[in-house]
Each structure stands twice: as structure tokens, then as C-alpha cells.
Amino acid sequence: MLSHAEENYLKAIYNIGLHTGKSVNTNLIAEKLSTKPSSVSDMIKRLSDKKLIDYKKYQGAILTSYGKKVAVNTVRSHRLWEVFLVDCLNYRWDEVHELAEQLEHIKSDSLVDKLDAFLKFPTHDPHGDPIPDKKGNVNHHKNVMLSSININESCIVVGVKDSSSAFLKLLDRNSIALGSTIKVISKEPFDNSIHVKMKGNKQSFTISQQVSNNLFVKKI
Amino acid sequence: MLSHAEENYLKAIYNIGLHTGKSVNTNLIAEKLSTKPSSVSDMIKRLSDKKLIDYKKYQGAILTSYGKKVAVNTVRSHRLWEVFLVDCLNYRWDEVHELAEQLEHIKSDSLVDKLDAFLKFPTHDPHGDPIPDKKGNVNHHKNVMLSSININESCIVVGVKDSSSAFLKLLDRNSIALGSTIKVISKEPFDNSIHVKMKGNKQSFTISQQVSNNLFVKKI
DNA sequence: ATAAAAAGTTAGACAAGTCTAAAAATAATT
DNA sequence: AATTATTTTTAGACTTGTCTAACTTTTTAT
Ligand SMILES: [Mn+2]
Ligand SMILES: [Mn+2]
Ligand SMILES: [Mn+2]
Ligand SMILES: [Mn+2]
Numbered sequence: 001m002l003s004h005a006e007e008n009y010l011k012a013i014y015n016i017g018l019h020t021g022k023s024v025n026t027n028l029i030a031e032k033l034s035t036k037p038s039s040v041s042d043m044i045k046r047l048s049d050k051k052l053i054d055y056k057k058y059q060g061a062i063l064t065s066y067g068k069k070v071a072v073n074t075v076r077s078h079r080l081w082e083v084f085l086v087d088c089l090n091y092r093w094d095e096v097h098e099l100a101e102q103l104e105h106i107k108s109d110s111l112v113d114k115l116d117a118f119l120k121f122p123t124h125d126p127h128g129d130p131i132p133d134k135k136g137n138v139n140h141h142k143n144v145m146l147s148s149i150n151i152n153e154s155c156i157v158v159g160v161k162d163s164s165s166a167f168l169k170l171l172d173r174n175s176i177a178l179g180s181t182i183k184v185i186s187k188e189p190f191d192n193s194i195h196v197k198m199k200g201n202k203q204s205f206t207i208s209q210q211v212s213n214n215l216f217v218k219k220i
Numbered sequence: 221m222l223s224h225a226e227e228n229y230l231k232a233i234y235n236i237g238l239h240t241g242k243s244v245n246t247n248l249i250a251e252k253l254s255t256k257p258s259s260v261s262d263m264i265k266r267l268s269d270k271k272l273i274d275y276k277k278y279q280g281a282i283l284t285s286y287g288k289k290v291a292v293n294t295v296r297s298h299r300l301w302e303v304f305l306v307d308c309l310n311y312r313w314d315e316v317h318e319l320a321e322q323l324e325h326i327k328s329d330s331l332v333d334k335l336d337a338f339l340k341f342p343t344h345d346p347h348g349d350p351i352p353d354k355k356g357n358v359n360h361h362k363n364v365m366l367s368s369i370n371i372n373e374s375c376i377v378v379g380v381k382d383s384s385s386a387f388l389k390l391l392d393r394n395s396i397a398l399g400s401t402i403k404v405i406s407k408e409p410f411d412n413s414i415h416v417k418m419k420g421n422k423q424s425f426t427i428s429q430q431v432s433n434n435l436f437v438k439k440i
Numbered sequence: 441a442t443a444a445a446a447a448g449t450t451a452g453a454c455a456a457g458t459c460t461a462a463a464a465a466t467a468a469t470t
Numbered sequence: 471a472a473t474t475a476t477t478t479t480t481a482g483a484c485t486t487g488t489c490t491a492a493c494t495t496t497t498t499a500t
Binding site: 003005035036038039042043046057058 | 456457458459460461464465466
Binding site: 245246247257258260261262265277278280 | 446447448449450
């Protein structure tokens, strides 16, 4: 039975290594978990002893298939709880992350699957992130960001890269939600900001590069 | 912010001291928490330092009003989660205790109240135990046990004293549930077992003293 | 009242997880 | 290739919570 801390480390390694595929830096893990590199070194040794990661000194960490399984299950649990919190308990999408961070660690053979069934097997969490199925299969994002959409093209918002409360509240203020249709009107070369218009809305407005780089979209 | 362990100790002290009102023994706490008396001594000192209990060496522990508040909140959380697990996730009443034991410790200002509202403000958990309200008020059991019911009298099952899986499964096998109406047919002086008949059931059967001492009932 | 039993506490050890400060290895520059 | 700079690891300390073994206090029985 793994501890909260161990699961958090595995999840961090999973999330960092997801798109690179390479071994994961000590410093990156420390940053992601708001801890110190020395703590990460300690933990990495323990995880390696438990065959959850492959690790050679100074060479970073890679999840074993066992470690990956644990990480994906934790992600599944996290995202299902987020759905529960938003859909059932009426939390907003910017409030659920910290709570799910705790709930994901509840230990049970059956809880997550029962929750999944209760929620009618949702495919995505409130931030548009895909929910792994019981077997651990995940349909990852296609990684098309709003910043890559050409002028005069339209797209639908399908996810957020950054799930921080600050970012989500900014989206709320601009009425940008999952499913929103956005048309790119123009681009500003100086700061890479873009001018956009929401479907069903006369007024257009400006979005910074930091924002457009954190919105997953699907071309129409 | 209190730890899981601290909350568990406070809950144990609360539950033990509930009906006696007196200060609570070290050994009793240790037994309740499946730990050693020396560990309890250690923890009791910490809880006393934090003004959660009043404690003098060798004299046992009593909750302060602050400690009681924490304990009642934890009990509230525990019982609401049990309702959720049974009503929403379709767990049986003998499966939920260990899970609620974990869920009760999730830290949030709003979670328990939101859960309460989602569940439509239930008054009792799946074992018939009263759920404290937001302010900490509890309607305790009247403490009438099946063993105290006279011959030829009938009563309704309103709660179980022992929530162990073994006991609850025994009740299931005998079709005894919350709300069941039981008539006492006869009593056996030798072992204090009683002969009972369920309403709507021709056949009568025998119940041991251990069982009748663990069923809260309401006289009809 | 004294001795024995029970209950409760302390001392010392351990594991998990974290930290700071110092040392070692690797990577980047000149 | 040698020197910095960066990254990573170790050493040692600390906290929480637990344990065993030994000791002290309180209670019970003689
Ligand atoms: Mn977490
Ligand atoms: Mn999410
Ligand atoms: Mn608990
Ligand atoms: Mn219960």
C-alpha cells in the first residue's frame, strides 16, 4: 500500500514525463511538488527500491510499468473526484483541484469504479482532461493550442493546460468555457497577443499569449 | 490544521466518553484505536498542549469544548460519507466504515456542508447513528436495547451499537435491518438469548445476548 | 497496611518525510 | 582542456507517530 507522498511523486513524474517520454529531472519534480531537490532524491531512492521507477544516480527517473499504473490510477481518481465535486456538489471548476488532490489518495479496491459508475462514466474532467478508463487507457489531448490557430479560423475550447484558480477565473471573466467557439480575428506580432470573438457575441477582445498558450482547442 | 491521527484520537475520546461523561482511560483509547497505551500517552500530551483535551498525569483525558467541536465535526463528516457511499455508490452498510474512516479526514471549509446538502440533509447514517448538524447539535440514541424489551412486546430497530462487518452481515442473514419490527416471544434465562419473530414472518428464531445487546430499538 | 495487580508513563529506538548545508557529479563556457 | 555553473546527492537534523521494555503511580486484594 503506497502513501499519499509516494503517489504524488509518481503522478508528478508521470505528468512531467508524459510528452517528453524521457527520464525526469530531480529539480522539475521538486518544483512541481513544491519541495526541495534533496527531498526528491530521498524519495526517488525509495520509489526505485519499490520498483516503481527506474533510476540511476544523476540520471533522472522513469516510471516502470507498475509505477505508471499507479500514476494513471491516481490521475483517474483525481479527475473523477473533480467531476463529482463540480457536477454533484456544485463547486466551480477553479475550486476543485486541491480537494481532488486529497480525495485521489483514498484507498479502496472498489471506490473509484463505483464513483465512475455513479457519475455515468464521464470521459473528461471539468478542465477537459481525459479520464483514464478502468484499464488505464487514456485518450490524450491532441495538443492544439489556441495560439496556433490561424486568422479567420474558428475553434472550440476543449481543455485547459493550466488548471490554476487564477487562470480559470480569468477565463470565467471572459466567458470562456469548455465548448466555447472562438474565432481568431487578428494577431499582434509585437507580443503575440490575439484578437478573438466568441460565437454569438458582437464584441471582440484581446487575449495574451500566456492565455492562448494554455487553451486546448479543436479546429472547426 | 489537525492530522488524521489527532482527529482519530479525539473521535475515540469523544465516543468513549459520550455516555459516561467522565474522563477517558488511556487503555480504552488504545484498544479503540488498535494502538499501544504508550502511544496514547504520547499523543495525549500533544493534544493537551494544543488545548484539545484537559489532562493530568494518570488521570485520563477529557475533551475541551474546542476538542469536542473537532470530534463532532469528524463524526458528522464520517456519517455523511457513509450515507453517500450507501445511497449513491451502492455500498452495503457493512462495507462503508473503513472508507468513511479515511474520507472523514479530507480537509475543507465547505466540503462537508456541500455533501450534506447534496444528500438532502440526512438525519441518520446507514447504521442508525444520528448525524450532527452544521452547528454540532446531535440527537443521541435513547439507548433502549433489544435485550431490554419484555416478552410479547414489539419494537422497531433504529440502530446498531456495533458497526462491525461481522455483526452487520449476521443481521443481513436474519433479515434484520433498520426499520424492522421485532416481537419478543420468549427469553432463555440460561444464556439470556431471546426468541423473536419478525413482522410479516411466520417463523420465529433465536437471538443471542451479544446480538440483542447491540441493537437499538424503539418500543411500539 | 502491605503486597500484588493493573494502569499509565517514560526512555530509547525506528520509519517516513522533510529541511539546510555541504559535497560530488554532470553540463556548459571559455 | 580547464574552469565555472548547474544539477544532484549525501550528511545530519527535525517532526509525527509508532513500538518495546522498563519504570512509576494508582487501584485492588489480602
Ligand atoms: Mn495528491
Ligand atoms: Mn482537472
Ligand atoms: Mn479516521
Ligand atoms: Mn456509521
